Amino acid sequence: xxxxxxxxxxxxxxxxxxxxxxxxxxxxxxxxxxxxxxxxxxxxxxxxxxxxxxxxxxxxxxxxxxxxxxxxxxxxxxxxxxxxxxxxxxxxxxxxxxxxxxxxxxxxxxxxxxxxxxxx
Numbered sequence: 001x002x003x004x005x006x007x008x009x010x011x012x013x014x015x016x017x018x019x020x021x022x023x024x025x026x027x028x029x030x031x032x033x034x035x036x037x038x039x040x041x042x043x044x045x046x047x048x049x050x051x052x053x054x055x056x057x058x059x060x061x062x063x064x065x066x067x068x069x070x071x072x073x074x075x076x077x078x079x080x081x082x083x084x085x086x087x088x089x090x091x092x093x094x095x096x097x098x099x100x101x102x103x104x105x106x107x108x109x110x111x112x113x114x115x116x117x118x119x120x
Contacts, residue, residue, distance in 0.1 A: 016065065017065055017067075019065075020061055020062060020064065020065030020067055021065075021067075023058065023061075025048060025050065025054075025058055026058050026061060026062055027090070028047075028048055029044060029048065029055075029058060029059070029062065029068075029079075030062070030067065030068070030081070030086060030087075030090055031090060032044060032047050032048075033068060033079055033080060033081050033086075034081060034086065034087035034090055037080060038071075038078040038079065038080040039078065039079055039080070040076050040077065040078050040079075041055065041059075041076070041077045041078075041079065042076070044059075044079065059079065066082050066083075067081070067082055067083075067086055068080065068081060068082055069081070069082045
């Protein structure tokens with residue numbers, strides 16, 4: 001018998017959250033939403049360059065993982081972050097990556113100062 005959502009270990013639920021974040025365009029969508037209180041689907045389409053069907057699929061994944069919320073007003077749909085902590089998560093991930101890249105730059109500089117290897 002499969003486990004219900006409430007019976008799954010937290011690490012499995014957390015892995016599911018990260019699967020929701022695992023596409024570069026979904027990260028871009030979340031960054032756009034983090035920069036504004038709400039963004040219309042038309043604006044998201046313009047900013048991402050995605051076809052409507054592809055954008056819809058990515059937004060569905062983000063909704064399924066409860067990362068975004070949507071609201072329909074007349075013929076327009078607006079999206080926002082479901083929780084302000086999503087923006088914090090993105091900021092922490094960016095800071096972590098910048099730190100890692102800085103470390104890589106230092107390693108690259110150190111590698112550049114190694115003595116040349118003999119060639120034939």
